[in-house]
Amino acid sequence: MKFFRYAVIVAVIVVVGVLRRWRRRRDGRSSQPRGRLAREYVSSDVGLVMGRELRERLRSRFYLVGTVVILIVVGAAIIIPVVHHSKNTDETIGVVGGLSPATRTWVMTTARAGAVSVHFVTLPGLADATSKVKSGSINFAVVDGRELLVETQFSANDVSTTASLAHAVAIHLGESNALVAAHLNAQQSAALSHAGPVPIVAVRHGATKGVNATSLIGVILIFMMLSQYNTWTLIGVMEEKSSRVIEVLLSTVRPVRLLAGKVLGIGIAALLQASIVVAFALVLSKIVGSNLLHGTATLEVLSTLVWLVLGYGFYCWVYAAAGSMAERQDQVQSLALPLSLPLIVGYIVSLTAASATGPSLLLKILAYIPLTAPFAMTTMVGFGAVAWWQFALSVAISLASTVALARLATSIYRRAILRTGSRVRLREFRRTR
Amino acid sequence: MAGLLEVQGLSRRFGALKALDDLSFEVRAGEVVGFLGPNGAGKTTTMRAIFGLTDLDAGRVRWNGVDVGAAQRRRFGYMPEERGLYPGMRIGDQLVYIGRLHGMSLADAQRDSDSWLERFGLAGRANDKVESLSHGNQQRVQLTAALLHSPELVILDEPLAGLDPTGIDEIGAILVEQARTGCCVLFSSHQLDQVEDLCESVIIIDHGHLVDTGRVDDLANSGARRLVVRVEGDRSAAWARDVPGVTVSEVTGGEVRLLLDDGVDTDDVLEAARRGGRVTEFVMRRRRLSEVFREALK
Numbered sequence: 001m002k003f004f005r006y007a008v009i010v011a012v013i014v015v016v017g018v019l020r021r022w023r024r025r026r027d028g029r030s031s032q033p034r035g036r037l038a039r040e041y042v043s044s045d046v047g048l049v050m051g052r053e054l055r056e057r058l059r060s061r062f063y064l065v066g067t068v069v070i071l072i073v074v075g076a077a078i079i080i081p082v083v084h085h086s087k088n089t090d091e092t093i094g095v096v097g098g099l100s101p102a103t104r105t106w107v108m109t110t111a112r113a114g115a116v117s118v119h120f121v122t123l124p125g126l127a128d129a130t131s132k133v134k135s136g137s138i139n140f141a142v143v144d145g146r147e148l149l150v151e152t153q154f155s156a157n158d159v160s161t162t163a164s165l166a167h168a169v170a171i172h173l174g175e176s177n178a179l180v181a182a183h184l185n186a187q188q189s190a191a192l193s194h195a196g197p198v199p200i201v202a203v204r205h206g207a208t209k210g211v212n213a214t215s216l217i218g219v220i221l222i223f224m225m226l227s228q229y230n231t232w233t234l235i236g237v238m239e240e241k242s243s244r245v246i247e248v249l250l251s252t253v254r255p256v257r258l259l260a261g262k263v264l265g266i267g268i269a270a271l272l273q274a275s276i277v278v279a280f281a282l283v284l285s286k287i288v289g290s291n292l293l294h295g296t297a298t299l300e301v302l303s304t305l306v307w308l309v310l311g312y313g314f315y316c317w318v319y320a321a322a323g324s325m326a327e328r329q330d331q332v333q334s335l336a337l338p339l340s341l342p343l344i345v346g347y348i349v350s351l352t353a354a355s356a357t358g359p360s361l362l363l364k365i366l367a368y369i370p371l372t373a374p375f376a377m378t379t380m381v382g383f384g385a386v387a388w389w390q391f392a393l394s395v396a397i398s399l400a401s402t403v404a405l406a407r408l409a410t411s412i413y414r415r416a417i418l419r420t421g422s423r424v425r426l427r428e429f430r431r432t433r
Numbered sequence: 434m435a436g437l438l439e440v441q442g443l444s445r446r447f448g449a450l451k452a453l454d455d456l457s458f459e460v461r462a463g464e465v466v467g468f469l470g471p472n473g474a475g476k477t478t479t480m481r482a483i484f485g486l487t488d489l490d491a492g493r494v495r496w497n498g499v500d501v502g503a504a505q506r507r508r509f510g511y512m513p514e515e516r517g518l519y520p521g522m523r524i525g526d527q528l529v530y531i532g533r534l535h536g537m538s539l540a541d542a543q544r545d546s547d548s549w550l551e552r553f554g555l556a557g558r559a560n561d562k563v564e565s566l567s568h569g570n571q572q573r574v575q576l577t578a579a580l581l582h583s584p585e586l587v588i589l590d591e592p593l594a595g596l597d598p599t600g601i602d603e604i605g606a607i608l609v610e611q612a613r614t615g616c617c618v619l620f621s622s623h624q625l626d627q628v629e630d631l632c633e634s635v636i637i638i639d640h641g642h643l644v645d646t647g648r649v650d651d652l653a654n655s656g657a658r659r660l661v662v663r664v665e666g667d668r669s670a671a672w673a674r675d676v677p678g679v680t681v682s683e684v685t686g687g688e689v690r691l692l693l694d695d696g697v698d699t700d701d702v703l704e705a706a707r708r709g710g711r712v713t714e715f716v717m718r719r720r721r722l723s724e725v726f727r728e729a730l731k
Contacts, residue, residue, distance in 0.1 A: 045534055239519075243518065243520055244513055244517035245519055246517065247481075247484075247486060247511070247515075247517045248531065249517075250484070250485075250486055251484040251511040252503075252506055252535055254503060
């Protein structure tokens with residue numbers, strides 16, 4: 001896991017470094033003081049477009065309502081398992097004719113492990129026990145340590161707390177009675193009663209039984225956010241085209257800079273929302289005592305954020321180019337469906353894999369394909385089945401693909417955004433200049 | 434503020450359609466220039482080309498002797514034919530945003546935006562969304578977006594379309610005012626009467642090439658002599674059809690506009706008119722811009 005920790009740190013440094021280098025190359029002003037460069041960047045056309053996008057998104061009702069809905073979903077995902085596990089059930093066991101302290105201790109310890117509190121009630125006789133079982137004031141009664149009295153016979157598939165406890169008590173009493181009947185000495189009896197299972201040794205190291213819950217939540221979050229914010233990019237570009245404001249904007253801003261400002265603005269809004277959700281999840285899990293922060297969860301949270309950024313960075317260009325080809329809402333819908341297919345495939349495969357005992361070959365392959373890596377690699381991290389170099393390789397592939405895709409998308413955007421009338425089709429770019 | 438826009442040899446083809454065909458003209462600062470042409474003549478494509486919004490097969494656009502690039506365009510103002518504003522964005526924010534994209538400081542953009550909105554009687558609506566405004570007021574906000582940064586050159590595609598007479602007067606006055614302050618103003622319109630009132634010069638294009646250009650006064654005073662005659666009870670100008678050297682240009686509600694060839698004696702025309710009935714109007718007129726336009730396109 002140490003390697004993986006380093007991998008995440010290296011990935012973040014690489015992303016920041018690449019972005020800074022790209023920005024310096026574009027501005028050609030790497031010798032300028034950092035503060036001045038930052039100020040100029042914010043007040044440049046890219047900064048202005050980014051600021052407008054961010055401001056308008058944060059003001060929108062969709063953003064506020066969407067954030068609240070995600071917080072509710074995440075809150076529920078954290079609280080419900082905690083509540084489920086911490087739910088105490090009280091069981092009252094009637095005792096007729098006495099019960100040894102060792103047996104009482106065993107019953108209480110066993111029950112506590114299943115979050116069940118047991119109370120023993122001493123009863124004078126069988127009639128009284130029968131009456132109390134019938135009335136429901138006790139769950140069952142142990143009669144002379146030799147039989148259990150229950151209201152109705154348990155069915156074979158009854159997994160209720162009372163049935164499970166009664167079965168466990170019955171087996172324990174049977175074994176205890178058998179030990180007594182075998183006339184073993186105290187040492188022999190103790191050795192038998194403390195017998196434990198033989199150890200189970202795994203031949204493959206690293207892989208755990210299932211995916212970590214943090215990664216599972218991460219995959220769901222990435223899917224929700226990528227779907228939401230990429231649709232924003234798509235609709236935002238389409239609206240600028242259909243309202244013709246694009247002509248006013250492009251009369252003073254170059255297409256690539258306008259597009260860069262737009263996707264940056266929406267991306268920051270996405271990252272802000274994701275950060276709010278993650279912070280909320282961490283704080284809430286700390287308050288309610290969820291295991292979200294335990295073990296390797298911090299790394300999985302970081303990995304989720306890294307892949308949210310990389311996933312948005314990759315898909316935003318695809319959706320922006322698609323938005324420039326549409327002019328109406330119905331055209332957007334027909335474009336959005338095929339674009340969302342890789343997202344859905346990555347999401348479904350990752351969720352399906354999460355319920356298995358280890359990563360499948362398909363998941364391992366998808367973890368290196370930029371279209372599905374945000375989901376598949378996050379799930380792989382959840383399994384603890386990825387080495388640092390595998391993570392870094394996937395990040396590198398995603399970054400390289402994003403750069404190539406951004407160039408292609410900008411070219412499509414530049415040609416399509418001012419074309420009005422019927423929807424622009426990809427094949428038209430081969431014959432138009 | 435001196436300025437000269439030079440459009441040199443613009444050509445642009447869309448498939449089989451020649452939208453611009455070696456189009457050249459000049460626009461000088463301090464003038465309001467009308468950009469005229471029938472539908473599909475290439476006016477919008479030319480305006481887009483000036484702002485780099487369409488690729489060119491040939492030709493170039495120069496401002497003060499320099500090829501127009503991003504730096505020059507920041508100092509231009511543009512009002513597209515199909516109005517371009519964010520419908521759901523606040524008016525004040527939108528104007529400040531566009532002003533800043535043109536290089537204004539935040540304080541200047543806010544101050545000038547407030548000033549223009551006040552001038553248009555929209556001072557209290559800076560926080561309203563554009564979509565809540567009437568068509569005329571949206572047009573005013575759009576014009577403000579084009580003028581906010583005090584551009585050296587402003588190009589407006591059909592700025593008078595859909596406006597009531599008051600709106601036309603208001604926007605027309607602003608265009609003239611801009612030109613008087615040294616701005617170079619070029620706008621297209623099909624409302625030739627308004628163009629004639631507002632413009633010092635016009636550029637007429639058809640099928641992507643220049644057809645005629647010049648000062649409105651010069652164009653109006655050029656060409657064949659025009660004679661306006663009204664004969665009581667006459668609606669068809671039948672009396673004028675057989676007069677040698679005379680062509681009937683237009684008959685509108687009993688008013689007949691005639692084109693006279695060189696050498697035609699107006700006394701002969703008056704005599705012919707009298708034979709048609711009692712003459713109630715007989716006056717020489719210069720060419721109207723609509724006539725200049727129609728004759729240029731023949």
